[in-house]
Amino acid sequence: MDIMIKQPKTDKEFQDYYELRWRVLRQPHGQPRGSERDDLEELSIHLMAYYEGKIPAAVGRAHLNSAYEAQIRFMAVDPHYQNAGIGSSLLAGLEKRIKTSGARYIVLNARETAAGFYIKNGYTRDGEAGTLFGNIRHIRMRKYLI
Ligand SMILES: CC(C)(COP(=O)(O)OP(=O)(O)OC[C@H]1O[C@@H](n2cnc3c(N)ncnc32)[C@H](O)[C@@H]1OP(=O)(O)O)[C@@H](O)C(=O)NCCC(=O)NCCS
Numbered sequence: 001m002d003i004m005i006k007q008p009k010t011d012k013e014f015q016d017y018y019e020l021r022w023r024v025l026r027q028p029h030g031q032p033r034g035s036e037r038d039d040l041e042e043l044s045i046h047l048m049a050y051y052e053g054k055i056p057a058a059v060g061r062a063h064l065n066s067a068y069e070a071q072i073r074f075m076a077v078d079p080h081y082q083n084a085g086i087g088s089s090l091l092a093g094l095e096k097r098i099k100t101s102g103a104r105y106i107v108l109n110a111r112e113t114a115a116g117f118y119i120k121n122g123y124t125r126d127g128e129a130g131t132l133f134g135n136i137r138h139i140r141m142r143k144y145l146i
Contacts, residue, residue, distance in 0.1 A: 001051065001084050002051065002052045002053070003049050003057065003086055003089060004050045005047060005048070005049045005050075005089060005090060006050070007046055007048070008046055013048065017046060017048050017059050018036055019056075020048075020056045020058070020059050020076060020078060021059050021074050021076050022035070022036040023078075024076035024077070024078065025074060030133075031133070036074070040063045043063055043064075044062060045061065045062045045063070045097050045098070046060075046061050047059070047060050047061075047062075047090055047093050047094055047097075048090075049077075049081075049086050049089065049090050051081060057077065057080075057081040058076065058077040058078065058081065058086045058087060059074065059076050059090075060072065060074060060075040060087075060093075060094050061073050061074045061094075062097065064101060064103060065107070067102060067103070068102075068103055068105065069104070069106075069107060070098040070101065070106045071106065071107050071108060072091070072107075075087060075090070075091065075108075075114075077090075087117060088117075088120070091121055092121075095143075095145065098145065099145050104145060105142055105144045105145060106142065106143045106145065107140065107141065108123070108140075109129040109130070109138040109139070109140055110123075110138060110139050110140075110141050111132075111137075111138060112137040115139050115141065118141050119141075121143075122143050123141040123142060123143045124141065124142055124143070125139055125141060126140040126142045127139070127140045128140065
């Protein structure tokens with residue numbers, strides 16, 4: 001598949017980025033626009049995958065919780081492009097950038113339904129992580145960077 005991964009930079013790229021995040025992670029649960037963001041956006045690394053150089057296909061974000069601990073949030077692949085390796089490529093891109101920041105490990109709260117994706121990518125279960133919107137159970141996961 002013709003996929004290009006890059007950091008969004010322009011206003012239009014960020015607009016597409018948050019739109020895809022909202023459409024995949026929030027809209028299906030009846031959550032309003034704006035609910036797809038938190039207060040760490042300006043301090044985070046954002047990555048976006050484009051299909052054929054222009055169609056937004058996937059997004060993901062990383063931030064540092066401390067000098068050693070990074071956290072990945074808001075991984076979302078457009079349903080048309082799921083199960084084609086794009087999520088894994090985007091995750092690898094985030095991990096590469098996290099490594100250069102000096103962090104030693106990554107944590108994330110995976111939707112129970114997505115835990116298998118993270119396990120395939122080298123993450124291990126680290127306990128329960130609460131429930132979102134009343135019914136989406138999350139699992140704390142972790143991966144040490146070598
Ligand atoms: C979960 C998600 C990010 C995975 O991205 P993707 O591009 O579809 O995944 P990939 O094609 O890179 O999959 C890599 C491997 O993980 C597996 N996998 C993908 N999604 C999976 C899932 N939900 N459960 C179990 N395994 C999964 C794939 O089968 C593949 O295995 P293989 O290497 O043996 O073929 C994406 O499907 C998605 O955005 N889902 C909806 C939103 C969501 O749940 N986001 C995560 C919130 S924590």
